[in-house]
Amino acid sequence: MQDFTGKVAVITGGASGVGRSLAFALGRRGAKIVVGDVDTAAMEQVDADLREAGIEAVVSHCDVTQLDSNIALAETAEAHFGGVQLVFANAGIGAGESGALWDYSEKDWQWCLNVNLWGVINAIRAFMPRLVAQSETTHFVVTGSGNGALLVYPDQPIYTATKAAVHTITENLHYQVQAGGLPVKVSALFPGPHIVDTGLFNSGRVRPEALQKESSGNESGINSVDDMKRMAAEFGIELQTTHPDEVAEMAMEGLEKDAFWLLKTTPETDAKIRARCDMIMNRETPVPDQVGG
Ligand SMILES: NC(=O)c1ccc[n+]([C@@H]2O[C@H](COP(=O)([O-])OP(=O)(O)OC[C@H]3O[C@@H](n4cnc5c(N)ncnc54)[C@H](O)[C@@H]3O)[C@@H](O)[C@H]2O)c1
Secondary structure, three states, X not given: OOOOOOOEEEEEXXXXXXXXXXXXXXXXXXXXXXXXXXXXXXXXXXXXXXXXXXXXXXXXXXXXXXXXXXXXXXXXXXXXXXOOOEEEEOOOOOOOOOOOHHHOOHHHHHHHHHHHXXXXXXHHHHHHHHHHOOOOOEEEEEEOOHHHHOEXXXXXXXXXXXXXXXXXXXXXXXXXXXXXXXXXXXXXXXXXXXXXXXXXXXXHHHOOHHHOOOOOOOOOOOOOHHHHHHHHHHOOOOOOEEOHHHHHHHHHHHHHOOOOEEEOOOHHHHHHHHHHHHHHHOOOOOOXXXXXX
16 A cells, blocks of 8 residues: 555554554554544543644544454444545553463453454454455554564563464465455564563553452563563663654555565564574474573
8 A cells, every 4th residue: 555645544452552653653644543442541642632633533442352342443434434444453462471371360361362362353353344345455454573473482471372373363364365366465563673662561551340360479560661671670681662653654664565574673583583493493492592582
């Protein structure tokens, strides 16, 4: 898609972080924006800020864990703007995991799988029938993570599992639309190249009442990127971060070329990906340094 002018872009999890930056990047290029989210305060803020920037937008409650809520978001886009040409299945959470995998609370698993995995599945089911039915080129973009899709960071097994699954789904979606000669371009967006300074590490703010953490003691103690920076500093590491606007600009550049991989890495990450491939090809026993940690 060379030109976003007049196109309608739906962004789940668009009230904060990467999704919010995508809304502005697309809006500045002339797209009409539909944000779906569950964080009322952030939704009000993004609504006001998009208006102030002169961007045509609708901000609507959408809980991605519910198929009906995704379908309602599609209908909202159609009612306001007459259709949808770009979908960003972007909403995601971090469950604040720490400790032994076998001790994790079932509610951590459920919440993370519900948002990160079912959120993408529901968006595919709600929006793909609408995208494939159009004669013009449309886009379906899934926000994944290198943690799971490319590497396996050993300290967030639930998150990693969801992002591994989400990537295989994204790749399969791409193969299916290609095989069918359908007008949808599928892309995999990887926020980075460093940890992106967003609300992801404070996802507890939107955790549903029914899935609150049990008192299992599995608290990571990390609630913000600043907490991560402090923890890294204790190990003598200066943690680098990326602003979400940079991620959105990287995504725009890729989408303008209909790229599948919306991925920017550092030389260090590239070396880890290569080491991981070598480890598999050489049948070596994994060690954390080779898999991502
Ligand atoms: N921040 C990073 O370093 C990083 C790295 C790789 C991938 N990602 C991915 O980027 C995506 C965006 O996350 P972010 O980093 O911008 O975090 P963020 O917390 O700033 O944004 C996520 C948004 O999703 C919304 N959300 C949460 N649960 C929802 C639900 N049930 N229904 C609808 N919306 C919901 C939140 O309210 C929030 O607005 C996620 O998929 C995340 O996994 C982030």
